Amino acid sequence: MQTSDFHFDLPEELIAQAPLTRRSDSRLLTLTPPDAIAHNRVQDLPQLLLPGDLLVFNNTRVIPARLFGQKSSGGKIEMLVERVLSNESLLAKLRSSKSPKPGTSVVVAGLALEVVKRQTDLFVLRATAADLMNVGAISVADWLDQHGQIPLPPYINRAPDATDLDRYQTVFASEKGAVAAPTAGLHFDQNLLAALEKRGVQHTHVTLHVGAGTFQPVRVSDVTEHTMHAERVIVSKQTIEAVNRTKAAGHRVIAVGTTSVRSLESAALATGELQPFDGDTDIFIYPGKQFHVVDGLLTNFHLPESTLLMLVSAFAGTQSVLSAYQAAVKERYRFFSYGDAMLVWPQKVT
Secondary structure: OEHHHHOOOOOHHHEOOOOOOOHHHOEEEEEEOOOEEEEEEHHHHHHHOOOOOEEEEEOEEEOOOEEEEEEOOOOEEEEEEEEEOOOOEEEEEEEEOOOOOOOOEEEEOOEEEEEEEEEOOEEEEEOOHHHHHHOOOOOHHHHHHHHOEOOOOOOOOOOOOHHHHHHOOOOOOOEEEEOOOOHHHHHOOHHHHHHHHHHOOEEEEEEEOOOHHHHOOOOOOEHHHOOOOOEEEEEOHHHHHHHHHHHHOOOOEEEEOHHHHHHHHHHOOOOOOOOOEEEEEOOOOOOOOOOOOOOEEEEEOOOOOOHHHHHHHHHHOHHHHHHHHHHHHHOOOOEOOOOOEEEEOOOOOO
């Protein structure tokens, strides 16, 4: 299985650069494998789903993770925080002319940080309590809230503005820790949630703190040789009970976003049955992998040759998904984080 098997041609003008005025106005392509395609709007979901269906949302909240500063040598540096480790330390990607060595100091948004060590392509950095006090912060998380920018994806060719502070978060975002939004959830507003509830569609939440690695390309030609970045996941006992009740009643569990799929399937990975999960996952789902929990998937349109496209292909079949993407390009759908969505049903396994 080659990475190139998941390539498709995308005109650059179809990459959405800003959100629509209303979240649920996004278009919705429905794919029922092998080749049944319908065109709707996200606001049509109450008519497309059935009473008793369960939507699983990712309630992570994007932190203002992008900051700028300089090295002790004076060179410019850009920081993208991957994870807050403690009140004084964090894990981050650093972009500069030369990578800083352990023991060196960088000053980012006024705060002095020591480079402690390197972890693959990330760095552990640490501040002192005194230096945090000097910039009026009690922790690095507090400092981020004061000085960081919302980290828009690299394919959005503009600086973040006031609109992104609201629209690059889901309306149910509550658990701080992501550096990228779970974008399928961006389509839901309070009116749509109320309409789904009136229809009898239930919902529950998982937490997966999306990392910067979600935008990293697959750099190997053989898909099976790719190693996923690890991300923090929490699947609670209450969520498992909601899923089990839905299944027992003969209804469907529909993941909102690939992050919700990875959360649920990580929690079922050991035995095939859901167990409470609180830890890191590097689960990689590509064609040939088995799904234990998810019966349907609502997702955005993803980058060519990406692990996210591979996951959707594993669920609905590679050729079916690529054909749907061709239809989306022909119909001028909007792609990626601020783009339109797909409602995907699973391929029939013979």
